Amino acid sequence: MSSVAPFPFDNPATERFAIRADELGVRYSLKLTRKQTIRDSVVRRVRREGDPDFWALRNVSFGVMQGESLGVIGPNGAGKSTLLQVLAGILLPSEGVVEVDGHISSLLTLGVGFDEDLSGVENIRLAGAFMGIDHEVVEERLAAIIDYADLGQFIDAPIKTYSSGMRARLGFSIATSVEPDILLLDEVLATGDAVFREKSKQRVLELVRQAKAIVLVTHDMNWVTDYCNRAILIERGLIVLDGKPEEVVALHQEHAAQRKAEAAAKGVLQLRRPRPGRRR
Amino acid sequence: MVPHARARPVHGPWSSGRVLRFRAVTARSETPAFFRSSSVAPGPVQLLRLAVNDILSRRRLIIYLVQADLKKKGADTLLGNVWWVVDPLLQMLIYVIFMGVILQRKTPDFPLFIFCAVLPWKWFDSTTKDGIASVVIKDKLIKQIYFPKLVLPFAAVVSGVVNFAFGLIPLFALLLLVYPQRATAWVLFIPVIAAVEFVFALGVATLLSALNVFYRDISNLARHLIRMWFYLSPVLWSADDISHIVGHHRVLAPLVVMNPFYHLLGSFRNVVYYGQPPDWGGLIGLTLLSLDLLVLAVLIFKRLEPTFAKVL
Numbered sequence A: 001m002s003s004v005a006p007f008p009f010d011n012p013a014t015e016r017f018a019i020r021a022d023e024l025g026v027r028y029s030l031k032l033t034r035k036q037t038i039r040d041s042v043v044r045r046v047r048r049e050g051d052p053d054f055w056a057l058r059n060v061s062f063g064v065m066q067g068e069s070l071g072v073i074g075p076n077g078a079g080k081s082t083l084l085q086v087l088a089g090i091l092l093p094s095e096g097v098v099e100v101d102g103h104i105s106s107l108l109t110l111g112v113g114f115d116e117d118l119s120g121v122e123n124i125r126l127a128g129a130f131m132g133i134d135h136e137v138v139e140e141r142l143a144a145i146i147d148y149a150d151l152g153q154f155i156d157a158p159i160k161t162y163s164s165g166m167r168a169r170l171g172f173s174i175a176t177s178v179e180p181d182i183l184l185l186d187e188v189l190a191t192g193d194a195v196f197r198e199k200s201k202q203r204v205l206e207l208v209r210q211a212k213a214i215v216l217v218t219h220d221m222n223w224v225t226d227y228c229n230r231a232i233l234i235e236r237g238l239i240v241l242d243g244k245p246e247e248v249v250a251l252h253q254e255h256a257a258q259r260k261a262e263a264a265a266k267g268v269l270q271l272r273r274p275r276p277g278r279r280r
Numbered sequence B: 001m002v003p004h005a006r007a008r009p010v011h012g013p014w015s016s017g018r019v020l021r022f023r024a025v026t027a028r029s030e031t032p033a034f035f036r037s038s039s040v041a042p043g044p045v046q047l048l049r050l051a052v053n054d055i056l057s058r059r060r061l062i063i064y065l066v067q068a069d070l071k072k073k074g075a076d077t078l079l080g081n082v083w084w085v086v087d088p089l090l091q092m093l094i095y096v097i098f099m100g101v102i103l104q105r106k107t108p109d110f111p112l113f114i115f116c117a118v119l120p121w122k123w124f125d126s127t128t129k130d131g132i133a134s135v136v137i138k139d140k141l142i143k144q145i146y147f148p149k150l151v152l153p154f155a156a157v158v159s160g161v162v163n164f165a166f167g168l169i170p171l172f173a174l175l176l177l178v179y180p181q182r183a184t185a186w187v188l189f190i191p192v193i194a195a196v197e198f199v200f201a202l203g204v205a206t207l208l209s210a211l212n213v214f215y216r217d218i219s220n221l222a223r224h225l226i227r228m229w230f231y232l233s234p235v236l237w238s239a240d241d242i243s244h245i246v247g248h249h250r251v252l253a254p255l256v257v258m259n260p261f262y263h264l265l266g267s268f269r270n271v272v273y274y275g276q277p278p279d280w281g282g283l284i285g286l287t288l289l290s291l292d293l294l295v296l297a298v299l300i301f302k303r304l305e306p307t308f309a310k311v312l
Helices: A038-047 A080-087 A120-130 A135-149 A152-156 A164-175 A194-210 A221-227 A245-272 B012-016 B044-057 B059-074 B080-102 B110-134 B136-144 B151-178 B185-214 B217-232 B239-246 B252-258 B260-274 B280-311
Strands: A017-029 A053-065 A069-073 A095-101 A104-107 A182-186 A213-217 A230-235 A238-243 B020-025
Touching (some): A017 A213, A053 A095, A053 A213, A053 A238, A069 A245, A080 A182, A080 A213, A120 A135, A120 A152, A120 A164, A120 B059, A135 A164, A164 A194, A213 A221, B044 B059, B059 B080, B059 B151, B110 B136, B136 B280, B151 B185, B185 B217, B185 B260, B185 B280, B239 B252
Parallel strands (some): A182 A213
Antiparallel strands (some): A017 A095
């Protein structure tokens, strides 16, 4: 496991785990999450159906060494975001163990927690308090966060007056102001206009260099091959492949092409039936 | 019982991290269990200790949430925070017109009689409703960051206190300017009675906010039950009136006395309107009950907390 990570790390790869997941499973009980009404429950009981369960993740075991950068790829709904939620401590695993060594920061979807009636500055303070950052530290970094978000006078206006791009900028600025040991990133790279996207890419790279370990969920395969030294492919809650980024990306693209072909075949069949005369 | 056989003790290089989290759950863990620092399912004492730590370590967050809430309540109105003073006054006015003019009630100094009970009732009413919704409205945030959810109902109830405190301004104005002959030193006991109501409301809000995550029916139901409770409590009529109506009925009479607001509103009215000491016996009993309720509510909340992110 002593695969070396020359770039982008300043910290060399070590033999120490940053994250270790062992036989991890996350189960959603549809009884609770799909909000069955009492009528549904009774019907199920009468038909002697069990309560349906859904495993978003199952038998997931992997480790991230200190100094490693792990890319997580897979189709939509495969369980990538669930994995990040577990690593961030938001979700509890239903089975298995997750062990994390270090201070975690998660950049999951940006800016969702904003309070519409509060100003940008007030939201920065509130977000800091939610993330558990000490009050003094937030005050200290306030100027830098405001400066980076670059919203001008809007920083004192309520968030409800912001455009979606402005929200994303503020969210990104807050989320990246922390100094984590372990960084979790979920599709955060596609925010804002071209200028800000370039700026944010630089910022993420900077963080990636500082952090001791990174887990990155993305659909941008270039990021995986350029900045990760390992990748895992998740499909339907299971790890399909764990290995070098190039190999994993190749398999993912192969599977994606297959799925596309299957979908296309299905689509043609469905199109054919109602209008037999029309073919592509 | 070896529910957490998988969990391994912390040792070796693991223990050198700044923050060490260690979570382990068995196959059957839709029954919430969460482990931040140990591999053992926390017992009631441990849960309570965690809860106290949640609140103390996130005081700043509670303050910000309260500030945000107060700011929001005044937002988008011309009068802004003046509404906190005007609101209870208008409500009192409605009851005075309704009860005094239409139903011809002959209670002396009726506005003061109504106001000293409407104020604490309104506090309970709005604080419970805000508290119940407090967790559910933060659903997106709960799925995005880890934070102790217990701060949410606590912040909602604390922000209600501020509203109540502002309502005391018109109450004192009414008492001192319009009915100075009724003012006595017993008024100074308002904070004591309010403290008992605070603990009671905190318990109710904490318990229901957790249950509301799983069954949103709770908030619908609570709205109607609270309304019912209003009419069964001595707001529009005095405690004596209610006792008089139920008389020595075997079921109703004890029920009336079991209503926390029989004692709370009775005490408020004693110190403000009648110039008498509060209902000490009732208050002490209610304090004990409220503390029990709060402990129970916090335990249930902490037990359910780990599943919030999945269910919301």
